[in-house]
Each structure stands twice: as C-alpha cells, then as structure tokens.
Amino acid sequence: MAAKTTTGLDVQQVRKDFPVLSREVRPGVPLIYLDSAATSQKPEAVLQAMNTYYRENNANIHRGIHTLAEEATHVYETARKKIVGFIHAPSVEQLIFTRNTTEAINLVAFSWGRHNLSAGDHILLTEMEHHSNLVPWQLLAAEMDLVLDFIPVTPEGILELDEYQKLLNCNPKLLALTHMSNVLGTINPLKEILQDAKSVGAVTLVDGAQSVPHLPVNVADLEADFYAFSAHKMCGPTGIGALYGRKDLLEKMPPFLGGGEMIKRVELRSFKANDLPHKFEAGTPAIAEAVGFGAAVDYLLDLGMDKIENHERLLTKYAMEKLQEIPDLTVLGPPAEKKGGVIAFYLKNIHPHDVAQILDSVGVAIRAGHHCAQPLHTKYNLPATSRASMYLYNTLDEVDRLIDGIQKVKDIFR
C-alpha cells in the first residue's frame, strides 16, 4: 500500500518536517506514532521558531523599553494574532493565552461561574467529557451547590439529542461539551447543539482540544461563547493553550489569577484590572511557547486544514475497515464518517496494557487506559481501552503496521 494518499497532502514530504518521526524506538524498529490525541509531534518550523526566539529575542514582554523587550512583545502578540485568525475569532482581545485546555476551562468555571451562577442552577455536560471538562464543574458544583446534568451517549457513541431537548427544560445556565470525543472520536453536531442551548439562554463552552488540531474551526460561525484548546495537540509546544470568549462576557468577568501583567494600577489594598486579554494573563506568560504556538498555526495553515482533515478521514476509514476485520476486536464509537482519527478498541480477554506493551515491541505507540475519560469507560463497562489516534503525518502503511501488531498480540495470547 502506497504511503501517498489522494487527499492532496504529500505525506512523505510532511513526515520530513518532523524530526522525531525518523527515529527508531530501538535498533531496527522505526517509530509508528499513533498517539497524537495525547500529544502531537512537533515540526522543525516550531522547534526553530522557539530556538530563534531564545537565541535572538528573549526578554520579558510588555512595559520593557529596550529593544529585546519590544521584540519579545511583538512576537508574543503576533502569535496571538495568528491564533485569532486560525479560529476566526472577531478580535485579538478575545483570545487569552492559558497553560492548556484544562486551565482555560477552569478560568471560565471560576471567573464566569462564580459570578454568574447561584445555588440550584443547572450546568449541562455530556457523558463523553474527559476529566478536564468534568472536574472543574464538579468543584464548582460542590462549592456553589449547583446541579450537574448530563446529555447521555448512545451505545454507538453519539449524543442522545432527544434527551438533550428534555434536559434543556431544566433551563441550564451553562452548556459545556466537547467538539470531538477523545475516546469515541465522535464529532458532535455543534452548531445545532449550541443554537438550542442559546434558545434557552444558556452560555456555551466548547472543549476544542481534539477538534482544533484536526478540523477547520470557525468560532464566529459556531457562535460559541467560550472555546478552549491546547497548542501541544496541534504541532505546538506543551505549556500553552488558549481560551476564546465572547467579548461582553469576558469584560464582565473578574480576573482569574492575580499578579503582574493583569493589572493597570496596584495600591497596597486594591488594584485596577488590565484590559482584555491581559486581564486574564497574570505573571510572565509562556512567551517562547506562544511563539511556537504561532509557528504551529502557520505550519498547519500552509498545508491547509481541509487537506489535513481529508487525509485523516482517509486514514480513519481505512483503519476502521481493517480493525473491524479482526475477530474478537471491538471498536468503540460511531462509524468512520461520524468520527475523527481517534479509534479506541478492545480485544476480548486481553488487557489494553498488554496490547500497548506488545505493540511497543514492534514500534507502534498507542495509548492504553481510560484516556482521562473514566465515566465514559464505566458506562461501557470497560476498565480501559486501547486507543490509536492519527494525525497529518500518519500513513496507510502505518495503519497496516498497527494491524500486524494486533495480530502479534493475538498470537502471543492464543
């Protein structure tokens, strides 16, 4: 099977951009990286951008008068503009740098939530959320005596939209859900879901950790009130993520963390908060990481998000067909056309840890466990699953290597 696909993406050329993909896991065993839903690999362009920043521009941003401080501020704010453009946000004031998706969701929970919710209010979530879009709301619910409701997931792995309509009768103040499940791969019909939430006056938050790296996302078109995502799953560095927010909401929200940068003026017993987006960026931010984030966005845009999406759809369809031919193997989630390149599966009577360990012996890196979505696994009565997840640099040949590896697992446990 040729590695080049007909989706317009020159995968062999793409692979050359990622230094780690040329390494061997051990002598003679090349790396097959199928764990991009956990974190993606990084292209040379991102590594170079961060390296150059530290070699040539490194300084603390804002307020500095000297040349390096001005340059550092410029590259940091330029990165913000790139990310704003990438998700089609209306203005740079609406894009807050955070540590990751998790911190972005916590920011909304504790800044917006504490000041807009009161005892007895309902928050609507879904059964397919991962821990970062569950635990912040559990913490807030315990603190403020809120009610958490959950849109159920069908056995096939899609949201039960009839149940959703019923849950809207509870008049939730907030709907927080994932754009794409990190276990099932399900891509939720977000636009309709958000419209319906809006019609009952709910504020909406979208966990975009798995969607922004893989699909063209337009937050203005979706009309999401908040949209959170991480750089490290989209070819960027760890340690930085972003929160997009509706301007009128952000303006009324109090600061999340206090410190330098988020203030206009400080007295001994009081402060005046800075303007957006700086109001939410306390302390020295991850400047080099922002630069890397911007470079990642440039890299993805240069290739084209539609081409990347098409390539992953081809890989997913092929992998699903091959996996479903394997006896005693069950794939979680909906059919290929309703999902992204995340495929969780289990083999009858073989623990996912053993699957992952044997696959590693042939160089195939997958994840085994509950993928930070324990309630979803509990629902399906599975302690854990194996998960292969794909990205722009994966090939059909690599899917074949995964399938061969699974056959080896079955042979060992025969």
Next chain:
Amino acid sequence: MEDFYRELIIERYKTPHFRGELEPNDITFEDDNPACGDHIRIDVRVDENQVVTEAVFSGEGCAISLASADLLLESIIGKSIDVVKELTKEDILDMLGIELGPVRLKCALLSLKVLKSGVYGIGKTDSTE
C-alpha cells in the same frame, strides 16, 4: 520483548491457579492502580499459628498484574504472616523472571501492595485485642 510475555506469565494469566474469593476469611484487602484501572482483591486464611493455609485473588487487570498475583499467592501458602511481611519488589520480579519499566512495575506490584496492606491491617487488629 517476547521474553516479557514468557509462557509462564501468559499461562498464569489465562488459567490462574489461585483465583477466587474466600468467605469467611482472616485477611481481605482490595486496591486499584489508578493509572490503568486495574483492581485486585486478595483473601487469605491463616491457621492458629498465623501460617497461610489458603489465599486467592479476584479482580481485573493486565497479564503482568494478574500473573504476578497468582505467583505471589502460590508462594505464600504454608508461610507465616511474618515471612509475608518481609516480601519485597525483588521477590515479585524473581517470580516473574522479567525486568520492568516504571509503569509496568506498578502493575506487577499491585498484588504485593494489596497483600501487605491486608497483612498489616490484621496486625493492627491484633494489637488492639
């Protein structure tokens, strides 16, 4: 790497010799490995001299964790609780006959952790009598 899944481990995983539950029992304890969702319960019966007469495990886990539970329990039948208290990580690795990285080590040692927790638990009960 195939050594990792040597026949003994696969065989004990597929057909364990000491799987089950004991009611009543003298020692029972259960615990999870939060990293992977493995769960093991161990039930033990001892005679009047505090020597293990029966020991079984139940629960879910990977081949490494369940095979090591089975081998561990086999090794303690006929041993006194004082000897069980002295068991170490090295004893488990010797039984398995493999070397393990830090993540899989937790799988291999879950049963020892459960057994020792149970054994020390009964020690506490004794001291209050």
